Amino acid sequence: PGPSLITAARHRARLAAGSADHFTGYGARQVLDAHPARLADLLMDRKRRHLVRPVAALAKADGSVMVPGRVYGAARRLARTPYGAGLEVLADRLMNQRFDEPGGAVGASLAALTWARPGPAARWLTGEALAEVSVRLQSAPSRQGSGPGQRPGDFRARAALARHANDLRVLEQAAEIRSQRLHTPFLDNQVVRACRSLPEALRVQPGARAAILRTVLEGAGVGDLPPGWGAPSHASAAAAARKGLRVAADPLMDLFATPLLAQAGLVEARVVRKALRAAAQGEPLPLDGLADLVSLELWLGRLLARRGTCWTGTPARARAVPEGIRPQRGALASG
Incomplete structure (x- = not known):
């Protein structure tokens, strides 16, 4: 299952107007942009001055002077929270059905400054289902100290990229156009490595994604791109x-x-x-x-x-030689 199942018809109508090879920008946001949890990584690396630019951008978008303190506090808590403790917090939220999160860009960043959080559909699950998930989280081996082996920002960014790639595989099958090949260069391993090798100061800033794409295409001889290209609207x-x-x-x-x-x-x-x-x-x-x-x-x-339409093999009772009966030597080799 994946969200692409409900948008497959719309995407199929769009892809039908394309050629035999259709290039898409799926994955550009997950590969080039930085996850908000990276702010905790910066604190763990003692790079506090690198927080100034992203926090200032959030404060400008929100228009509140309280943004820097709230964001810094959330990033500091995450940097000091082990992975197992983060799962315990998530288990408690599920058990007590606490799903309310602040809105806007600042709210989304604050909600993302955690090891894990309830999914968007959790608010409609039954109490029994939420309690079962909560119990499984509390008994997970990760609580015993065996975390993901990554810092919060890296862990959340890789998880977001993996979810997006999995959903794209669903889309490729659900919206398939016969004789058309769907290409997603941003999910190519070499492209992911190249994007991740870019300095964060270059790619983590407003409008950086579109600027990087334009620069790459200009280097390949593709110019005269229309205004706004590479920056789709949510x-x-x-x-x-x-x-x-x-x-x-x-x-x-x-x-x-x-x-x-x-x-x-x-x-x-x-x-x-x-x-x-x-x-x-x-x-x-x-x-x-x-x-x-x-x-x-x-x-x-x-x-x-x-169900019931797939080949599962010949039933045991239909075999020529029933199980338990050993043929005599040479019986199966005779003409």
Whole structure:
């Protein structure tokens, strides 16, 4: 399952207008941009002065003089928090169903300054499901001191890149156009290494991603790019997702009339239908969380529909020589 399952039709319509080889920018943000948790890495490396530029950018976007203190405090707590303790905090949040997070760019950065946090769909899971996950986290071997072997920023950045790459594999299959090859150069191993080798001062700043892409293409002889190229807007994607939710509201109500997720005890159908209806009417609910629920329900339905159609081998009772009966020497070799 992956969020791409619910956007596959839209992407397939877009890809159908392309040629036999279609190049995409998937992964550019995860490879070139820095995860907010890197601020904790800077503190661990005693590079406090490197926090000035990203924190100043957040303060400018938020317009509050309290931003530097809040961000520095969160980064300092993360730098001093072992991985096992971070999992304990996550387990406590799940057990007590604490999902509220501050909004805006500063809020997103503060929420990301942790080893782990509840996923966007967690608020719609049942109490039993959340408690089960909480117990598993508390009993994880990682609590015994065997952490991920990485600093918080590196760990969160690699995890985000891995999730994005996995979802792209889902998209490649769900939105496949026959005789078309989908290329994602930013997820190539050599490109990832090249991007990571760039100095952070160069790539971690507003507009750096588009500037780096333009510089690379100019070096390859590609110029005269239109204004704004390489800097896609999140607002247009969010607006398209919300419009799609409004258009598909009725089919989604039918999908969650008797959902498989509810039969498994993971969600309550009534709660999910209420959330879908509210989001379609414009309430500020996390659309990525609803996308996770819808994609998982679709995946479960398709998984059950395929059961029994795969070759599993010849049953034992249909074999020519039943098990336990040893043929005489030479019997199977005779003409």
